[in-house]
Amino acid sequence: MTVPTITLNDQTQIPQLGFGVFQVPPEETAATVSTALEVGYRHIDTAQMYQNEAGVGRAIADSGIARDELYVTSKLNNGFHRPDDARRAFDRTLTELGLDRVDLFLIHWPLPTLYGGDFVSTWRTLTEFVAEGRATSVGVSNFQPAHLDRIVEETGVVPAVNQIEVHPYFPNEEARAASIRHGVEVEAWSPIAQGDVLDDEVIGKIAAAHGRTASQVTLRWHVERGDIVFPKTTKRERMEENFAIFDFELSPEEVAQISALDRGPSGRRGPDPFDYVPE
Secondary structure, three states: OOOOEEEOOOOOEEEOEOEEOOOOOHHHHHHHHHHHHHHOOOEEEOOHHHOOHHHHHHHHHHHOOOHHHOEEEEEEOHHHOOHHHHHHHHHHHHHHHOOOOEEEEEEOOOOOOOHHHOOHHHHHHHHHHHHOOOEEEEEEEOOOHHHHHHHHHHHOOOOOEEEEEOEOOEOOHHHHHHHHHOOOEEEEEOOOHHHHHHHOHHHHHHHHHHOOOHHHHHHHHHHHHOOEEOOOOOOHHHHHHHHOOOOOOOOHHHHHHHHOOOOHHHHOOOOOOOOOOOO
């Protein structure tokens, strides 16, 4: 099955479906990613915070898949926002992955209550990695409208993506709309709300009508809306299930029914980026 690509604002291509490794134990990561690559995934999303970049790198090295057929994302950890720290951390990411470049590198959290509120210098530093040819694209994660507006206004450089929490119980429309307004593609983390939406009656009825699972219908909802998704699982059968979402479509009415499940801020499964302070 062919995964469609989305053209980013820097004219590069990103696969719309990927594989995430959040909370995959480091010692299991290489085997898990190897299985995902066997299933057909070619877009892998990791982060310094996950402490499993090395496992991703081992799986890539062992796969024999050509580098230009893979799309690899990582993210800057919260303790390294100062420019020199960010540069050293990025060097470590490339070493851990065993690569000379990543396809996408993100600021993981804006952290507006830390570093004197300065995430603009961090963003400027990430743009250096593109100029050096060591990152094909750079972007942000968990940035809210004010955060996006500020970095674009102060640097003139628009992120390629904004990776934010998005799922039927928390569509995060304000942050989505701000991203789209700037020409920033939306990547949805926690796309099935850590499994919470899988027992939803509305989604279940739609899934039954299509002969699909609730997970497939939820991921298809994201695809219909233009989100980039990268569900995580360690089970091969779930990887295969999540990969099989491009041979059916939801009607506009079905998309609207799922969107109507929005619970507002109470639907969040992760922290609020405006008040999040890491331990």
